[in-house]
Amino acid sequence: xxxxxxxxxxxxxxxxxxxxxxxxxxxxxxxxxxxxxxxxxxxxxxxxxxxxxxxxxxxxxxxxxxxxxxxxxxxxxxxxxxxxxxxxxxxxxxxxxxxxxxxxxxxxxxxxxxx
Amino acid sequence: xxxxxxxxxxxxxxxxxxxxxxxxxxxxxxxxxxxxxxxxxxxxxxxxxxxxxxxxxxxxxxxxxxxxxxxxxxxxxxxxxxxxxxxxxxxxxxxxxxxxxxxxxxxxxxxxxxx
Numbered sequence: 047x048x049x050x051x052x053x054x055x056x057x058x059x060x061x062x063x064x065x066x067x068x069x070x071x072x073x074x075x076x077x078x079x080x081x082x083x084x085x086x087x088x089x090x091x092x093x094x095x096x097x098x099x100x101x102x103x104x105x106x107x108x109x110x111x112x113x114x115x116x117x118x119x120x121x122x123x124x125x126x127x128x129x130x131x132x133x134x135x136x137x138x139x140x141x142x143x144x145x146x147x148x149x150x151x152x153x154x155x156x157x158x159x160x161x
Numbered sequence: 162x163x164x165x166x167x168x169x170x171x172x173x174x175x176x177x178x179x180x181x182x183x184x185x186x187x188x189x190x191x192x193x194x195x196x197x198x199x200x201x202x203x204x205x206x207x208x209x210x211x212x213x214x215x216x217x218x219x220x221x222x223x224x225x226x227x228x229x230x231x232x233x234x235x236x237x238x239x240x241x242x243x244x245x246x247x248x249x250x251x252x253x254x255x256x257x258x259x260x261x262x263x264x265x266x267x268x269x270x271x272x273x274x275x276x
């Protein structure tokens with residue numbers, strides 16, 4: 047699976063949009079981009095995923111560049127409860143078999159939402 | 162309620178005393194996995210299982226054993242714990258079929274201290 051690069055930390059003002067970048071320049075054609083977040087020391091929580099189109103759900107939006115080498119997770123109106131570590135992961139889907147089952151998270155981005 | 166349940170949530174033990182951390186999921190997921198989280202190192206995969214009686218090593222399997230005798234359970238066994246296994250442990254599960262979003266469901270974590 048492709049490696050990802052994320053900033054170590056970011057700050058955002060409450061109520062403003064938080065834009066979290068992720069570089070995945072070695073992504074291959076069948077690899078998806080997944081985002082998870084971990085609030086304090088709780089279990090990580092799935093946020094969103096995408097292949098090449100932009101995606102939106104009730105939690106966030108995912109913007110993937112046309113060349114798929116980078117993506118941005120957008121929290122449109124950040125709240126204090128969005129303070130967390132955000133992980134960007136690139137991998138093939140589980141149903142593809144082979145080594146898809148190994149899944150490692152990096153260090154992620156610590157997003158701090160300030161009042 | 163769909164959930165992944167880990168026990169114990171907190172444990173302090175001594176070097177060499179065998180212990181088991183249990184993990185149970187109620188979503189009929191084929192895939193289950195164990196991670197450890199240490200400061201500055203992110204989430205690292207220990208073992209994973211694709212189905213009953215099918216397990217494989219992750220990135221940091223040394224000192225751990227697992228078993229998958231039932232679909233819902235995936236215990237993590239530390240035969241002879243050492244202080245370097247002091248960590249926060251997470252269990253996760255997921256479906257493996259093509260209808261799956263690829264979302265991993267995580268437990269709340271088990272904080273283990275080995276003295």
